Amino acid sequence: MPINNVEVDLYEMTSDRRVAAKSTTLIYQKDCTLKGDVDLRNPAFILSGNVETYATINYMYVPKFKRYYFVDPPRVLPGENGLVEITGHCDVLSTAWASGLKSLDAIVDKQETYYNLYLNDGSFQACVNDIVQTKEFTLGTGEGFGSPGYVLVVAG
Amino acid sequence: MTYYVRDLKHIKLKHNGVDIDVPDVFKSFHMINNALSAFRTELATTTGTMDPSYGFNHYNRVECNAFENLRNEDFTRGAWFDGEFLFQYLKTGADTVTLYNDQYGTDFAINFRFYNHYDTGGNDYYAMTIETVLGGVSHGSYVMTGYHGIDSGGWYRKFYFGVLTDKDTATGIFYTISVLENSNGVAEYTVDYGSPSYTRADWNNYKYQYYLMFADDYSPPVSNDPYANTGEAAEDQLQTGPAQGDPDDSSDVINIPSKPSLNLSACQMINVYVPDLTGVQNVASYLWTNFDIHDVNNTLSKVFTDPSQCILSLHVLPFTPESSSAITVTFGGFASSVSLPPASEQYHDVDCGSLSFSEYWGNYLDYNPYTRICLCLPFIGQVDVDPDEVMGKTLKVKYRVDVITGSFVCFVYVDGDKVLGQYAGNMAQQVPITSADYSRLNAAILGVAATAATGFGIAAAGGFSTPQTTSDGGLTIQGGGLNAGALGHFAGSVIGSGVDNILNAKVRVAHSGGVSGTPGIMGLMKPYCIIHRARQSVPSDANVFKGYPCNAKFNLSDLEGCGFTSVRSIKLDGLKLSDDELGELRQILAAGVYL
Secondary structure, eight states: OOEEEEEEEEEEEOSOTTBSSOOEEEEEEEEEEEOSSOOSSSOEEEEESOTGGGTTOOEEEETTTTEEEEEOOOEEOTTOTTEEEEEEEEOHHHHHHHTTGGGSEEEEEEESSSOOTTOOOSOOEEEEEEEEEEEEOBOOTTOSOOSOEEEEEEEO | OOOBOOOGGGEEEEETTEEEOOOGGGGOOOOOTTHHHHHHHHOSOOOOOOOGGGTOOOOOOOOGGGGTTOOGGGGSSOBOOBGGGGGGTOOSTTOEEEEEETTTEEEEEEEEEEEEEEEETTEEEEEEEEEEEOTTSOOOOOOOOOOSSBOTTSOBEEEEEOOEEOTTTOOEEOOEEEEEEOTTOOEETTSOSSOTTOOGGGTTTOOOOOOOOBOOOOOOOOOSOTTTTSSOOGGGGOOOSSOOOOOOOOOOOOOOOOOOSOOGGGGSSEEEEOOOHHHHHHHHHHHTOOOOTTOHHHHHHHHHOOGGGGEEEEEEESSOOOBOSOEEEEETTEEEEEEEOBBSOSEEEEEEEEEEOOOSSSSGGGSTTTEEEEEEETTTEEEEEOHHHHTTSEEEEEEEEETTTOEEEEEEEETTTEEEEEEEEEOOEEOOOSHHHHHHHHHHHHHHHHHHHTTSSEEEESSOOEEEEOSSTTOEEEEOOSOGGGHHHHSSOOOOOBHHHHHHHOEEEOOOOOOOHHHHTTSOOSOEEEEEEEEEEOOTTHHHHHOEEEEEEEEGGGGTTSOEEEEEEEOOOSOOOOHHHHHHHHHHHHHOEEO
């Protein structure tokens, strides 16, 4: 039995999927019908409208599920006039970021802004040809061996 | 609730608030047989009063609901504790002994208190009460008495105590079991006070309802495991709290020592002169002038003493030693016609300058083993310098030379005279006076050359070489190294471009052999360094795409807006996500996200 009237916020999202707080533009807020069994991680909704209407929608938020989702391109339901199906896959990163992840402590392995360049974690590469320098010692006044001299050691 | 046995090492005792030693009996292990079944049998309790003629007053109360989920195996490890030792502390009404687990403090404790003292028939009887303090679990004051002494029946009586705690809720559950030992020392724990033949029904309807067992470290059965009981168990190595290191960043300054105060020429067995070329020519002329019949003294001295035999050494040093005003040269005590300036010092220092080192990349590549520094020293050859010891500092070299022999010690040091190393050799160029001298000199030179041959060419593959000392006057020749098998890496196989891969495939080459002694004066007279630095290959803005090593704890909110972040470890508390989602989240964080 399909579940009707599930509010869904449909977005155009332009961020890399690895961004925690994604850059989104709300396009539609719709009451949708949940298709099939409830799957909080991969829900599918049925919407009224043409495929073109939802062609740029790639992200959604379902308040009832309290989750963000990546959205696949819409699909026209066969035999159904004016109905399309959209399928979402849970964006656990943004969902968690919005619900408390940012308050947690973590041991950070790599970071863009805060780092210790004296750690060698094997992530850097080097060329085979070393930089080779020859540096001579600098002598100050009175330093160095100077002129050679004889030494005569005599018994008695 | 499930109850488990706790480590005995956490059991602590206080007498009137002052720590006292936990007796060894705490640490004994005793298999408690059928304790659970015995305990359940005892759960149905009544209160009663013992016959006061025995000096007891006791009642008991058990909170049965705390013991519902006991399992027999929870009781299979424990120790009997002879409570009799408590009576040495419980002598007055003010005395209390507190038994607790130091992991939870005295919020979970047993308090043993002095109760009464009886003196009957010349025997001292001390009685005590037991009060249990259990946080979070309904508890009561279990009052029980015991006594110290021997009853009239000749039976020894002891009371046994232990501690059992719940690992999940940190609830301490205390069970005491009253045990009557017969004269054979057999504990009959299911039997009330009295002889084994007595039953509860025979004993005025009161019972001992307390089962108290000490937690002990579980001792595994003896097995054939060769590693069993061979030392400290891994669990004993656990700790809580921060690491207990004692970081000591201080460093001692190793200074160049003062010159030796002993001057060989002061003993007057020898004289040391510093002739110039004319002076040497004058000596030669003196040694090989013809006999003159008119110069009797001169002739006689040369007949009876060959002056050349008094010459111990004529050598050239790469510097002119300090000298004073010329004096007459004596050969074997005979004054010659030659005057030469005597040496005014035996030990002469030669400073050979300095070289400063600074980071090239500003990262780990500036240090050992990714940067290598080879120091080439006059009269010595090649020595390795550890970049970690000189980076950001100024490296200096000083030779301290014994003018008489030409031997020297070369000090390699950094700022503030911190000596990093010392190397010995000889820098005298011997002047052969006789044919014997010449033969010996050639032999020495050939010996140096033979030894030096091993120092040329390819030493071995490896990222770091180990110094080797020859017997040639302390000369050090660098050779050998780690991972000689890595030569195979060089023969056509693919070498990964990771820094460590490059390092292990590199071949070390020695830059000099033996240059001491006579040949040394023809060598380089100024130290120099050959520095090998890894050539890093890092794309622009690599930190944006993959981050740089961090290895620090952050609150993620502090990294908001700070870009790429990969998480090595995080405790995902408080997120209302399914277990699968949390697992996916952990993987995403480890791979790297943008906050």
